[in-house]
Amino acid sequence: MQREQISVFDIFKIGIGPSSSHTLGPWRAAQQFTASLVRLDLLNKVTQVKILLYGSLAKTGKGHGTDIAILLGLTGADPVTFDVNAIDSTVDIIKRDRRLPLSGGRDIDFDYIEDLLFLFAESLPFHPNAVTFQAFLQDGTAFSETYYSIGGGFVVKEGESGNEKEQVELPFPVEKAADLLHWCLTTGLKVSEVVQENELAWRPEPETRRGILQHFHVMKDCIYRGCHTSGFLPGGLNVARRAASLNKRLIGSAVYTNYEEWVMAIRNGGNSFNYILDWVSCFALAVNEENASFGRVVTAPTNGAAGVIPAVLQYFITFCDGFTEDKIIQFISCASEVGSIFKKGATISAAMGGCQAEIGVSSAMAAAALTECLGGSQRQVLMAAEIAMEHHLGLTCDPIGGLVQVPCIERNTMGAIKAITASQLALQSNPDKAKVSLDAVVHTMWETALDMNSKYKETSDGGLATNIPISLPEC
Structure with a gap:
């Protein structure tokens, strides 16, 4: 069994407030989802994206800016470098124009009310902070991934353990x-x-x-x-x-x-x-x-x-x-x-x-x-x-x-x-x-x-x- 190896830069991360689990984590999850679309050569075939928020992400998501973070993440913005003064205007344009510029791809139709769902009564078993991304493709098929924001900006994809980071030989391994x-x-x-x-x-x-x-x-x-x-x-x-x-x-x-x-x-x-x-x-x-x-x-x-x-x-x-x-x-x-x-x-x-x-x-x-x-x-x-x-x-x-x-x-x-x-x-x-x-x-x-x-x-x-x-x- 692989032990979790945590660097100083895993514990300390540069990001944007107000929450690591509800803002930074979902932001990173959105980036990982678009990276999956690129890796599978699906990005330019996407016609619609739906986001499903579960558990705590649904219940306190708006207060914690989860919706804002996910939209920015899907556009390819990075929390380390993105201009914090441009957050409101960027999100306002997406809502007003009902268009979402996918990272590295083309703009798609996007309705904030219909396509970003807060499922207040539903929770997934692995962790209370869950988000599912669904991409609907031109050929009528769909591709989806579920991510869990497990705290501190750490993100785990459904089906993975979270220990997928390349293992190194630490001179002083520490668990306790x-x-x-x-x-x-x-x-x-x-x-x-x-x-x-x-x-x-x-x-x-x-x-x-x-x-x-x-x-x-x-x-x-x-x-x-x-x-x-x-x-x-x-x-x-x-x-x-x-x-x-x-x-x-x-x-x-x-x-x-x-x-x-x-x-x-x-x-x-x-x-x-x-x-x-x-x-x-x-x-x-x-x-x-x-x-x-x-x-x-x-x-x-x-x-x-x-x-x-x-x-x-x-x-x-x-x-x-x-x-x-x-x-x-x-x-x-x-x-x-x-x-x-x-x-x-x-x-x-x-x-x-x-x-x-x-x-x-x-x-x-x-x-x-x-x-x-x-x-x-x-x-x-x-x-x-x-x-x-x-x-x-x-x-x-x-x-x-x-x-x-x-x-x-x-x-x-x-x-x-x-x-x-x-x-x-x-x-x-x-x-x-x-x-x-x-x-x-x-x-x-x-x-x-x-x-x-x-x-x-x-x-x-x-x-x-x-x-x-x-x-x-x-x-």
């Missing part, structure tokens, strides 16, 4: 935290160093460094943009953006013109507990307000939790003198390994495990990374991840109106603060006396996910989603 600790203690390597050694099986070290730093640049640009953009979030809830006003209040009269000067201005503003706490919250708010606005973010490991790791990394950069390329690469590398352990042993999909699978996992990742970068031992790194997740167990996913806004955005601030607290606890503790291992909490999280009622798993059928009276416009 115990495996990781074994390699660390045997070799003396840090968690991030184990990751870097494994990454060499996929690509040369300079390429990995460039890729990680590219992801960091997207993170920092997202924070900076979010801290300087005001207004209201789209979707009908009329949620006001808060990061910009908080940034303005905290920065005071300081003058700056770019990210680096901004960081220096924040440092010069003080280091009191309240001041730092406010800034960490501001960083997290900024990212997830961008995410909710269909901005470009880094899935870390999901879009709904995209603010936790950047906020803690920005805390490390700003208040712990972590602004070096080596430290940033160390942070992201260490975080990725903890994320992969949760992906292999449980889930990072809110549709499978509730918000513990998103905010909980991202908080554990951030706690581990911060602990290593602050000089913690390998055992303290794993202890920090365990502490962070232990105090997110059972967290439900209940987005109001199916939008990644309330309570999602504030939950990122909570996840970031918990990560810093978990790191400090681990750094001041003896891991030999810990009662709970990281593997135990991963297993517990998965058991909790299996027991959790489906209405608390990104369906908007329970929790705050049903207890807050709202009236959203049809879209």
